[in-house]
Amino acid sequence: MMLMLCVLLAAAACKKDGEQYTLQPGGFSGGALSASSTTIVLTRAAENDTALSFAWGAAAFGGATVVGYTLEIDVPADTSGANAWGQAKTFNAGNQPQGYSFAGKDLNNLLSAMGLPAGATSQVAVRVKAAVPQYNGAASTVTPVYSNTLVVTITTFSSNLYVPGDYQGWNPGSAPMFPPIEGKAGMYEGYVNMPGSGGPYYFKFTNSPDWDHTNYGDGGNGTFSTDGNAAGLSVPTGGYYYLTANLNTNQWTATAVTWGIIGDATPGGWDADTPMAYDAAEQVWKVTAQMKKNGSFKFRANNAWALDFGTDANGKLVYADNPFLGYTAGLNNLGVPEDGTYTIRLDLHLSGQYTYSVTKN
Template sequence: MKTVLTKFLAFSSIALLMLASCKKDGVKVTATSGKPGALTASATTIVLTSATAGDNAVSFSYTPTDYGFKSAVTYTLQIALKGANFANSKDIGLTAKSKAYTGADLNTMLLSMGLIAGNPAQLETRIKSELATNVQTTYSNILTLTVTPYFDIPFYASLYVPGAYQGWSPATAMRISSPSDNKLYEGYVNYTDAGSLEFKYTSDPDWNHTNYGDAGSGKLSTSGGNLSVPSTGYYLLKADLTGSTWSVTKTQWGIIGDATPGGWGASTALTFDSATQTWGGTIHLTAGGFCKFRANDAWDINLGDNKPANGILKYGGENIPVTVTGDYKVTLDLTHPAFYFYSLIKQ
């Protein structure tokens, strides 16, 4: 009898242990979709410039998604063009609760997204939270940013253009440049004073290296006299150091195309702004049409965009598309030799 009782007690103990073990295994954590965290930004209107490229342009911060329990969550900052429903978004994995961008880093990303320098554009940003493959992805609130990128302007091989128009100082003179470094240089200089039309070319921003002057008949010489333009105005300057030649062409710029008031028959004149050294104006443009920039109401010197349009101009380039009808602030910037660009900003 004692043996039977002992066996019964032993069996009962094992059964109780097994029952306890089963109850412990039955405690499960059920994940919900979670309460989304909140995304904030230090700025929502951002105008980037090369002068502030090293400064922080914007910082994003977020509060974590609340799933009701502690767990490892993957957070991703998503940035996309407004209205695209985050298609082709830039996805940045986050390891901290904030993400800061310098002006240079943000500008590089914006240009890679197809934004045109000098033109304000709207972006949408949000935080994506992911817990596991069988748990619904959670998204934060959406922030809208208005951003204006800038061009990272290259410095090509150059000649300096000191002259009477700026006090004969090579260090502060305008330049003409050779993007292919093939000894063919070009650039634009504005001459405003009839008594200050003479200039020279220098190989460096000083008078201590090679200097080029007029050898007559459109030729350059390292021992020649001063070069000059025939009258005041805005000039395209060219120099060919292989052939030792030079030329100047006076220009007055306008915009032309079926998107412009004059259609393809006549240029709509732009006005030169001496403060910014750019050409511009407010012009009504029509959706579905195109436009280009040209000098002297003729096609000898005309500038179009690339395809797809990116705001950078080239001689004889593609027609520039206009997608929305309205009044536009048009700017043509020829101040950076051999690297020309424009902006069309709807008012």
């Protein structure tokens, strides 16, 4: 009887312990990271095709360990030093070393989101991180390992945005065009007049003057969807709108605006805007007002210091305050050469090419 009890206890102990193994320092033993090509030229015509693929072998940490793979892409300048790879874009590649591929448009948008110039040739560094994930989602206590680093040279294409909608018959070919903002890759802004008193009015952004490429519809909560069947973006009623699009964050805004002039050169001084009226035929805002030489003025939207223009050292209109682009310090106010009645025009119909004129009557 005692012998049988010992045998049963021994069997139970074996079943409880199960198979045991010890984690070891990890390493890529199944093959180095490779790319389908290390020199890529992206084109709009092939934006939906696979442009670049990566492959790598398995990493091992000992035993039957589950390994998670993450593809990391960064600019070469960020791959050394104390914070190396700290700005890398990361892509979850799952638990199998099967590789990762990018369509041309996604790769083009990625480089834009990394702040690299559109329509130019840039280099990116690529590596794969292999880690042992914890079953409960906590941070892993196992030190991850990294593959070799590849440097890939990519030439992107410049991508403008077009704004077709209800207000112009949904024709991208004749829609207003927003070029990328200089120095702010993936960000766009501009003005569109959507006349009418009803609503809502719908529109979309497209990255080509047609419906054959990417178009951006409503993703909900102020975000984009690149699903071609997604509903249009919308504004509640007709009006003159300031539109912004950020392809880095997939967010957009539409703000109804009216414009005026304010300052001690104007009839209302610095306490009250002198309103301008929109001339749809000329696509300009204008006002005729009695102006003073001994003073200055600025263009201001919606009677508030949230969206307004000053001028730079070259006399070019530049946003002083802008919720999308931030604050610009050191700008000048505008003025008139002598007292008198002036017609003042503000032309915002070409995105990024904003102009004004001051004409004495």
